Amino acid sequence: MLVARDHLHAFLRALEDTGVAISPPKKADFLMSLVASPPEHVDALYWRARVTLVATAEDFDAFDAVFDAYFRGGHIAVEEETDAPEEGGETAAPRGDDDGALDALDAREGSGLHASPLDLANVRTFAPTSPEGRDELRALAGELDRALPQIAARRSARARRGPRLDVRRVLAAANRAGGEIVRFHWLRRPPRPRRVLLLIDVSGSQRACSADLLRFAHEAVRATDRAEAFTFGTRLTRVTAELDTPDVDAALASLSACVMDADGGTRIGVALQEFLANGRYVALARGALVIVLSDGLERGDPAAMGDAARRLSRLAHRLVWWSPLACDPAYRPVTRGMRAILGELDALAGARDLPSLLEEVRRLPETSARPRRTASRAWSTT
Amino acid sequence: MIATDVDSVDELGRRFAQQRYFADEGLLTAVHLALVLGRPLVLEGEPGVGKTELAKVLAVVLGRELIRLQCYEGLDAGQALYEWDYPKQLLAVRVAEAEGREVGELYDERFLLERPLLRTVRAAEGAVLLIDEIDRSDSEFEAFLLEFLSDFQITIPEIGTLRAARPPVVVLTSNRTRELHDALKRRCLYHWIPFPDAAREREILRARAPGLDDAAAAALVEAIKRVRSERLLKRPGIAETIDWAQGAQTLAADGVPWPAALRRSLGLLLKEQEDVERVEALDLRL
Numbered sequence: 001m002l003v004a005r006d007h008l009h010a011f012l013r014a015l016e017d018t019g020v021a022i023s024p025p026k027k028a029d030f031l032m033s034l035v036a037s038p039p040e041h042v043d044a045l046y047w048r049a050r051v052t053l054v055a056t057a058e059d060f061d062a063f064d065a066v067f068d069a070y071f072r073g074g075h076i077a078v079e080e081e082t083d084a085p086e087e088g089g090e091t092a093a094p095r096g097d098d099d100g101a102l103d104a105l106d107a108r109e110g111s112g113l114h115a116s117p118l119d120l121a122n123v124r125t126f127a128p129t130s131p132e133g134r135d136e137l138r139a140l141a142g143e144l145d146r147a148l149p150q151i152a153a154r155r156s157a158r159a160r161r162g163p164r165l166d167v168r169r170v171l172a173a174a175n176r177a178g179g180e181i182v183r184f185h186w187l188r189r190p191p192r193p194r195r196v197l198l199l200i201d202v203s204g205s206q207r208a209c210s211a212d213l214l215r216f217a218h219e220a221v222r223a224t225d226r227a228e229a230f231t232f233g234t235r236l237t238r239v240t241a242e243l244d245t246p247d248v249d250a251a252l253a254s255l256s257a258c259v260m261d262a263d264g265g266t267r268i269g270v271a272l273q274e275f276l277a278n279g280r281y282v283a284l285a286r287g288a289l290v291i292v293l294s295d296g297l298e299r300g301d302p303a304a305m306g307d308a309a310r311r312l313s314r315l316a317h318r319l320v321w322w323s324p325l326a327c328d329p330a331y332r333p334v335t336r337g338m339r340a341i342l343g344e345l346d347a348l349a350g351a352r353d354l355p356s357l358l359e360e361v362r363r364l365p366e367t368s369a370r371p372r373r374t375a376s377r378a379w380s381t382t
Numbered sequence: 383m384i385a386t387d388v389d390s391v392d393e394l395g396r397r398f399a400q401q402r403y404f405a406d407e408g409l410l411t412a413v414h415l416a417l418v419l420g421r422p423l424v425l426e427g428e429p430g431v432g433k434t435e436l437a438k439v440l441a442v443v444l445g446r447e448l449i450r451l452q453c454y455e456g457l458d459a460g461q462a463l464y465e466w467d468y469p470k471q472l473l474a475v476r477v478a479e480a481e482g483r484e485v486g487e488l489y490d491e492r493f494l495l496e497r498p499l500l501r502t503v504r505a506a507e508g509a510v511l512l513i514d515e516i517d518r519s520d521s522e523f524e525a526f527l528l529e530f531l532s533d534f535q536i537t538i539p540e541i542g543t544l545r546a547a548r549p550p551v552v553v554l555t556s557n558r559t560r561e562l563h564d565a566l567k568r569r570c571l572y573h574w575i576p577f578p579d580a581a582r583e584r585e586i587l588r589a590r591a592p593g594l595d596d597a598a599a600a601a602l603v604e605a606i607k608r609v610r611s612e613r614l615l616k617r618p619g620i621a622e623t624i625d626w627a628q629g630a631q632t633l634a635a636d637g638v639p640w641p642a643a644l645r646r647s648l649g650l651l652l653k654e655q656e657d658v659e660r661v662e663a664l665d666l667r668l
Contacts, residue, residue: 023568029419036418037391044391047411052419055567057426057558057574152456154522167468174472175488179479181472189456279564286521286560314561372559377656 008034011070012053018066020059026052042071126211126252133212136354137219137248140361144223147361148196149289149317149368152189162188194317196220196227197285199275201294202259203233203266209324209352211252213293216357218243218251228284231259232271238281268294268337269304276311289364290316293351295323298337306340313344318367321375322360326350333379345375388417388443402589403432403439404582412573413440422531422552424516424567427575430619433555436575437512440551447505449550450512451498453519459526463536464500467493489540500544503536508548516566517556524563531569577610578620586620591627598640602627605644606651608664614657626651 008031016022030052039045046067054063129137158166166185174181198217202210217229221243228240242254272292275281290312298305313319321341325331327350333342342348347367351357388394391407391414398405405413413436416423425433441448451462471488478485496504502511516524530536534546554570556562578586583603587594594602602623610617618626629647634640652658 025568029415029421029571032419033415037414043407044411047408048415050408051412051415051571051573055564055570055572060574151520154458154520167472168466171468171472171475171488175475175485179472179476282561311561314558316560380656 014066018062020062022053125256128249140219140358141223143361147364149194150191151194153192156187156189159186159188162186193224193226195288197288197290198229199292200231202231205295205297212353218248236271236274267300268298269300272308285315287317289318291320293322295325296338302336302340305337309341309344318346320347321345322351324352327352342376348375397443401439401442404585416571422570424554424570424572426556429557430621431575437553441510447509449498449502449509452514453516457519457523462499464497465495467495502550503544503546509550511550511552513554516554517560587627590624615654618651622651
């Protein structure tokens with residue numbers, strides 16, 4: 001019996017080592033199920049373990065492998081150590097020398113075919129916003145107010161007119177007036193803006209338009225108190241607090257201090273997965289309008305990008321992808337990365353500067369009204 | 383532990399089969415453990431694999447009342463728990479007024495409108511509570527459910543706390559249109575219902591579309607398998623398979639030969655024009 005106990009605990013530990021998160025109540029459930037309903041064969045044990053321990057279909061494969069190894073005499077396929085396993089198949093940034101200097105900083109323009117091996121920690125400064133730009137931003141602010149999706153607040157509030165009679169108050173008043181209804185009181189659930197999540201690609205390939213995208217993000221964060229903005233290139237940075245200052249140029253200046261990876265390489269899948277790995281960030285995406293501003297030119301593994309988009313899409317109210325490349329009428333989402341995610345998107349459209357962003361913001365209500373994940377239909381018929 | 387007279391996985395399987403529900407060992411184990419451990423069971427799977435049906439059948443098998451809470455965006459606590467029956471209270475006030483006696487307590491159980499969760503708590507014999515399509519509700523509602531699912535009690539400020547006399551069997555279903563909170567999953571058992579294998583699907587067809595000849599059933603199941611392996615907008619579930627078989631059967635009864643009957647009733651299997659085109663391009667050998 002002791003041997004069995006040790007074996008079970010070793011099994012649970014091995015599961016956790018492979019990344020299947022198991023909370024203590026789940027473990028307790030599993031062990032109790034063995035006591036309450038002892039399995040008669042391995043399959044029965046398998047189902048007891050899977051039903052109690054695994055909380056999502058994504059973990060089934062990992063679970064099966066560990067289970068086979070522990071109870072069916074299989075072997076765990078030990079993944080061969082690659083050069084940089086923690087990078088998820090990505091080229092690692094070179095470590096600096098001991099004194100912290102990067103070796104052989106190669107600053108020439110890339111061909112765009114390969115991710116730069118260098119995690120370019122360069123600081124980008126933005127030009128001041130032009131007067132026309134400021135006008136366009138004002139137009140954007142007005143439009144955002146109208147176009148961002150709303151949701152009925154959870155609690156009803158008293159209203160002058162409303163769809164629902166506040167019978168409780170009517171009754172209370174009637175009770176005071178001896179059972180006579182003197183006037184009606186109304187309730188309605190006031191509209192409340194949905195959360196908006198902006199994921200902005202600031203990598204080298206987006207160089208031409210990233211300033212305007214960030215100006216847009218500034219406007220969005222100012223327009224609603226439920227907007228969040230992140231930038232990504234080689235790494236993910238939360239920039240909501242930096243953007244939330246009244247002046248757009250001041251906001252961009254504080255950004256250039258904190259966004260260290262501007263104009264470096266793109267690892268969209270890795271960046272999005274980093275976002276999704278953080279429980280607090282995930283909560284920001286839940287039920288939100290998620291707008292990814294990126295050209296989708298993934299230098300890494302397109303499968304990672306597809307997985308991340310699938311998860312984001314499931315979390316979000318709508319998942320919208322705005323790519324500067326899609327402004328070109330000849331654009332087709334045919335790169336491996338874009339093909340992997342197209343089926344998960346609610347809209348794929350072009351946006352590279354403030355006028356085109358304004359155009360797309362105007363289309364948001366339409367996107368919110370459509371059934372989910374229909375971007376592929378629009379792009380397959382044209 | 384939820385007291386039942388069904389004490390093993392095999393017995394559960396037999397009872398389900400009597401109700402013409404054919405579950406595999408994984409699903410039966412999940413239900414069995416939900417009963418034994420008294421935990422809510424989260425069922426996920428493609429639409430039409432029988433998630434909702436399972437709860438209905440389970441209620442019949444256990445001889446309990448089925449209480450269904452259909453989730454949708456904007457569902458609030460009032461619609462899930464209870465509401466006060468204000469018109470009734472108002473009438474009571476006026477009747478008391480007319481008869482010239484004291485109004486009495488307006489906030490007592492007589493004036494309570496039961497919504498699914500309160501009904502579950504008050505069901506004397508214990509109930510099967512089906513929380514259907516939880517992924518459609520807002521995440522705030524999910525957080526609210528957590529409280530209910532952990533101790534099956536409801537607090538009504540005017541009355542006090544009501545607790546279920548017998549814990550209900552809770553089945554939650556989700557189509558994975560959005561991710562559920564980890565906190566919710568942690569409190570529940572989880573099972574993914576896959577599409578049935580060919581043998582099981584034939585068994586289901588035999589029970590649900592009696593009179594379908596064996597060769598046609600085999601061809602149909604084989605065709606469904608091919609169709610499901612395609613990248614479709616909406617993959618057909620078991621419900622669609624049964625519809626298709628019954629539709630084709632109706633046509634066949636009118637004298638249409640089998641292969642043509644199956645082809646002509648394809649609209650019962652696929653609900654999107656793009657999918658129909660894609661499947662028609664396949665050589666299904668019907």
